[in-house]
Amino acid sequence: MGRQGGAAARVVLWVACAAQFMVVLDISVVNVALPSIQRALGFGAAGQQWVVNAYTLVFAGLLLLGGRLADLFGRKRVFVAGLAVFVAASLAGGLAGSPGLLVAARAGQGLGAAVLAPATLTILTTTFPEGAGRTRALATWTAVGVAGGTAGNLLSGVLTEYLSWRSTLLINVPIGLVAIALAVRFVARDGEGTRRQRIDVPGAVLATAGLAALAYGISQAGSAGWAAPSTVAGLAGGAAALGLFILVEARFAPTPLIPLRLFRIRAISGGNVVMLLAGACLNPLWYFLTLSMQHVLRYSPVQTGFAFLPHTVVAILVGARLTPRLMRRVDGRVLIATGALLAAAGFAWQSSLTPDSGYLAGILGPAVVFAIGGGLLTTPITAAVTSGVAPAEAGAASGLMNTARQVGGALGLAVLVTTAAPDNPAPEALASDYGRVFLAIAVLMALVAALAFLLPAHRDRPLGEN
Template sequence: MDTDALPRPGTTGGPSAPATASAPRATAAILALACAAQFMVVLDVSIVNVALPSIRAELHLSSAGQQWIVNAYTLGFAGLLLLGGRLADLVGTKRAFLTGLAAFTVASFAGGLAPGGALLVAARAVQGVGGAVLAPATLTLIMTTFTEPAARTRAMGAWSAVMAAGGAAGAVVGGVLTQYAGWRWVLFVNVPLGAVLLAAALVYVPAATGGGGGLRRLDLPGAATVTAGLTALVYGIIAGETHGWDAPAVWGPVAAAVVLLGAFLAVEARVAHPLVPLAVLRRRTLATANLVVIAIGAAMFSMWFLLSLYLQQVLGYTALQAGLCFLPGALSIIAASRLATRYVGRVGARPLLVGGMTVSAVGFAWLSQVSADGSYATDVAVPFVLATFGTGLAAMPTTMTATSGAAREEAGLASGLVNTSRQVGGALGLAVLGTVASRTTAARLAGHAHDVPAALAAGYGRGLLLAAVCAACAALGGLALPRRTTKP
């Protein structure tokens, strides 16, 4: 990694007091804050999955309404991530961190109180917006605080482990809370955690100045076109699950997204202070790494969703049982992330990425064999651990590669790009793989209407097989990356 090109404490978007950043207690607190906040953001992608049957029953939601509880969060998150990342550069990391965290916490409280589906979906969307500001700020905090290569590798390893484990942990926490406290607590749980993090951030995160001129330098036309374009794209992808891919509700937003994103590129080529300098997008390593992140996001987000439904709707597990079934995956990700942190400096990012996603592809392909008369022990446990271990091995090297070489004023942008790629990949995966699963199930029911469990299992299996294809594409994409992007 080109550490000279990365931000130092006291530069744009980072801590302004080098002495504070160098104190072991302060840096440990900043790392803990960044990891805890990122964990909370990622947790909410999956924590509601095991609660969906309970939410649907209490609020009398349709199948599409149930899916929108997940999709609203993804839509708000993915649509604003690039803008959120740039805000950290322009107004300072501390302001962005506190603003995003406050919005996320308040929206969680409102969602837990929601009396109906519409208000719950709206609260989830605001959660996503808060997460879009908060998530890039967590990575920017690490990039600007830890400037020594070995320290940065360890910090990135911890952040990546927390990020990767958040999906599995969300299912576990969601299952426990749904079973014993009710589904509303999958949202209320963020309130005390958010309050603690806000208080700690006020004390430990140094004030930062952001770029010269702050918001006056914000590329408003670029921000408007890319935010609207990404939102339209994610909305169109999500709509495909409900309306079919040839419906106007799908191709209309997708066509609008193409126009808006084209306008965004035209704006970026002309303005003095672009939101995303086009030179950044032309960097082969960054572009390839973000494409890999998209494929990983599509596979992993879909797996949490499909496996959660398989365990509850086919095997008949309770929310608690389904949640506990994801615990080995969380432990597997953490163990793999620790291995990646230890060896990335010796072997480089590419071998870990390619090897990890190859293992994941094998695990997903094995998972695709789930059946109506199977069990967790025979159909899920071993391939699930393989899939999560491989992803944990690849997560930190991928993020490190995607953010390597970022200039001082681009730390938030690099963070926003990698998070945007992950969320767009997740939205794409959920929509496409969820649609394939639903249509496979419908086709099976057309001929065997009495055998619902078998039809559901066939649909989930087909979706998981496509997740294996996504993981294999990530492994192949990793081969295009440089052999080494880090210094030992």
């Protein structure tokens, strides 16, 4: 199996998946706890999005650096360092006593995740050669990520209702310490390679600042309007920082975070556009669906957590079991387009939620449809954007893919919050506000379906075929 023996490769796969589970868990683990966090620390309705976005923006902005660190300093070393930072920030967040401290701790978690996440994908792409074996590994990695997202919602509900919202962050500490011990024991040390090269810190700072400024500008548009000075300053500052980032990468960085020649590979350039738009749909889904369940249907935190279980079961069955088999017989572009259209139909159905909706028609039905769609499209996109890359640049490509997904999620959330803009707490009014959000997501997913054909045709070779 792959470049290592079968047993060793399976151990590497599951260690990488365990770390990915933690990273995705913490994207969603605060979702169900948001109302409790808002009451306990005094967040405003618009401010509570930063409990989510502080994590996702720092995560997205530093993923390019995290991916390059794995190339320069070794996957194992970076992997363990990312886990250590993640654990320390989780402890700080669980003990935070003010909105500012919690947001700062969430940013620290994003830093740890940015170092950790690309290393997990790089480990897989350098362990498993392209073909059916890698597709199965990526499908498992993707399914574990989906499980982490829903486990976060479920754990958040149980822990918030029976302990405290603080436990949603503190639970990472024992899990992270065990993960560090396992990584030290089982992840093989890689060669020295090209280490000791200079790190592109200016590029990392510019990327993070640019993304944060864009998200701030978009979030200000919802409360102050698109012509407000704060909105214009955020958008202009973000665009300027990202423009400087491209200039630094092209002209001045001795070891760019993202070698621009990677964009000459059609699968990478087109695939990351598709990944960014898919992230703008699928990542904010959990935020708005959580609020819909608690504010419109009046579910408790535990009920909300358990209501997310069908999303996980369906997505895992489709993504980990069905999709890898289909990829041997069906063009990946067709799978992406089909999955995106199914997801769009599910989101359109979700937009019809009302305070009188029952669970079957209001939550379960839409969940099955868009979970099937998401399960079909994610693995083919991931396979596309990690194909045709030399091992020495696998970390950069992995960081780019994760960046596209998280940037899409963070900016998508910021834009969609302005679409909802709830100012009436009545369940009927909130249902209408969140309905507009789900319709907007459906439109974006239809665009993903159309853009899927920017990618080159791709179908997996069977195992053992060269």
